[in-house]
Structure formats: structure tokens, C-alpha cells
Amino acid sequence: MAKISTGALITDITGSLGPVVFRGSDLGKQVYIKTYRKKEATDQQIIVRRAVARVRWNWSLLLESDRQSWFQLAAYVRTNKGFNGQYPRRAYSLFHEMNFWPAMAGVDPVLTAPSWPLQKSQIGGVTHLTTAGMFIWYAAGWPGAAHATAAFFMRPCLNVAQKSKFVPWKLIITKVDSVGVFEYVPEYENFFKLPYLQQLYQYKIVGWDSLSFPNVYETGETRVQT
Numbered sequence: 001m002a003k004i005s006t007g008a009l010i011t012d013i014t015g016s017l018g019p020v021v022f023r024g025s026d027l028g029k030q031v032y033i034k035t036y037r038k039k040e041a042t043d044q045q046i047i048v049r050r051a052v053a054r055v056r057w058n059w060s061l062l063l064e065s066d067r068q069s070w071f072q073l074a075a076y077v078r079t080n081k082g083f084n085g086q087y088p089r090r091a092y093s094l095f096h097e098m099n100f101w102p103a104m105a106g107v108d109p110v111l112t113a114p115s116w117p118l119q120k121s122q123i124g125g126v127t128h129l130t131t132a133g134m135f136i137w138y139a140a141g142w143p144g145a146a147h148a149t150a151a152f153f154m155r156p157c158l159n160v161a162q163k164s165k166f167v168p169w170k171l172i173i174t175k176v177d178s179v180g181v182f183e184y185v186p187e188y189e190n191f192f193k194l195p196y197l198q199q200l201y202q203y204k205i206v207g208w209d210s211l212s213f214p215n216v217y218e219t220g221e222t223r224v225q226t
Helices: 043-060 064-076 091-105 186-190
Strands: 002-004 015-017 020-025 028-033 123-130 133-140 148-156 170-176 183-185 200-209 216-223
Touching: 043 091, 043 170, 064 091, 091 148, 091 170, 091 200, 123 148, 123 200, 123 216, 133 148, 133 170, 133 186, 133 200, 170 186, 183 186
Parallel strands: none
Antiparallel strands: 002 028, 015 020, 020 028, 123 133, 133 183, 148 170, 148 200, 200 216
């Protein structure tokens, strides 16, 4: 904080200009710089940022032949966004979409783009909520795929009519290369309180495997049972 002297042209100055704040006191006019408390990242944000950084690093290490395969794929995979007509996707955005979940799961990236035409990833799964917590079952991936992952998102519904329009999805857990009977997910309690009977939730499952593209999203609703 500093004390300032005003000249004849500026006899009274208060308020703020950007981060600079002027105010009066018994000592005269004073000026100081606003300080903003830095918002700390959540554990989940840190995990996602590390995965994104890992994808960028893998892209930077690609052999030129592998990099060109993604540019060739981008010429085929098109989007309807934009002005009249369809436009190619960016090569890096395709690489990122293909390799984000492997980065989250800590498995090897897919360095060479899949060949055209593409086959979609396969996913089958369900979440089951009880008053004791969350249970999941899933099956993902084509036979012969090096790796397959299934990421589970949840969010509670505000009410039946509004659903979860204003409630953000929470990534609960990412499972890798395993299929089985209903499995208890203790990580659920890191994001939500234990649900009450008949409470309505929405779930989203993202399926990925190393032989397929794009990822598959499966959504549904579940009510809390005993």
C-alpha cells in the first residue's frame, strides 16, 4: 500500500481501476493492488490436467509416419459444425480423443491412427445404487484389443421434471481391462453423500478400446434401492 498526493486537477479520486484501488484515510489518499486468492484445484482436476499433459507429450514424441496417419484420418472424419457443409477434424483433436482415457487409466497410448472406415468402441454397463453406496458392472472393448476402459460418471437429479440440467457430472472411477459381477465402488463417497431410498440418479459410461474409434457413451437412470 502506498500514500499518494493529489494535484490541483485531481482533488478527489476513489474507486478502482483494474486491480488498482484508490481510497481515502486519515493519512490521506492511499493506493493498493487487489489480491486474489488462488483457487486450489480439486484432486479430480489435477488428475485430468495430468492426463491432458500426458496426451500432449505423447503427441510431441510421435514419429512422422504416425503423425501423418492422424492427419489422414482427420481428412475423413468430418463435423457438421461451422458454415454450410462439413469440415475435417483437427488431427490433434482426434489423437486427444483417442488417447485421453488411456492417459487417465495409465495404459499405453495409441500412436498410429485407426484405419478408415472406423468401427465404434463397444460398451455395456450399468450402475446400481443402494443406501450402502455404488456398485457397477461393465463389459467393454473388441476381442483382441490391447486395452479397454470404462469411465463412470454420476449426478443426482434435482427432481423428476428438471432432471439434472444444472448438476455437473462427476467422474467416479475409471476401470481398465476387467469384467465381472457387480463391484462395490468406495470412490463414490468422495463425491456424493450416501443416497437415500428411491433417490433418482443419472449415470454415463464412456467406453474406449485400442482397436476402435470413436468412444461410445451410454447413459441411463437409476433409483436407489435397499
